[in-house]
Amino acid sequence: MKRLVLALGLVVFAAISAACSSASAQPLPSGPVDASGPTIVARDMAFSPSTVEIAANKKVTIHFDNQDSAPHNVAIYKDASASEKISVGEVVSASKADQVVPALAAGTYFFRCDVHTNMTGTIVVK
């Protein structure tokens, strides 16, 4: 019994350690930031608008307004595989959060709510 509890404890500890290590904070981009970025609203478990445009090669602030009581964030990835993070915003419930997105090359990027991964959208960088 003790060995089973110990083994289970080790598995849980390893799982939490892995989670903590991948949750490390990203460095904030330095330099001038364009504060006039788009506003993304989360309401009824969906993003509105689901497609936003931002300027290329310029740091931009995205304004996130979560109108749901459920927690959401805006997490931007290179593509829909969500394997390469670009900018992960704070998870908030029924409140607003600003998020500085680093300068991006022109192209199309993917964003989602990391809590509810079926909430997705597209960022078009021009």
Next chain:
Amino acid sequence: MSSRSAARTLSPVDVALRVAIVALVLSTAYIHSTLGGLLFTLNAFGYLTAAVALIIPLAIAIRFRWFVRLGLIAYAAATIIGWAIQGPYFMTAYVAKAIEVTLIALVALDFARMDGNPIDVVKGELSLLASKLGRRPATGSAGA
């Protein structure tokens, strides 16, 4: 039926342990229910079902409470591992995981107090099942 736990009345420590477990189960169920979305709602419902199964005074629930305990440990561990793989990593999630780690420890303690060694319990139950199926005689059992 368990010769250990079904036969004896619950001590104050047993009752306190069970109350603490149910409180932790309901806490994590509540947290998951506030997250929205089908997956979290189903997770909360699973925890709620476990909380009921842990305390309901029905003969069949008492008979298979050992299974509820093992199932709850597995369910909480699966929830933690699923979260570790997929995230998201934010404060509420860390609180829920801390509750679930504590829950696993307390349920394991409850199991040890009420049912004994889980391997022996599972072996005994399998033996009992086999004997009911007419393959070989029963050698043990669990429950409470």
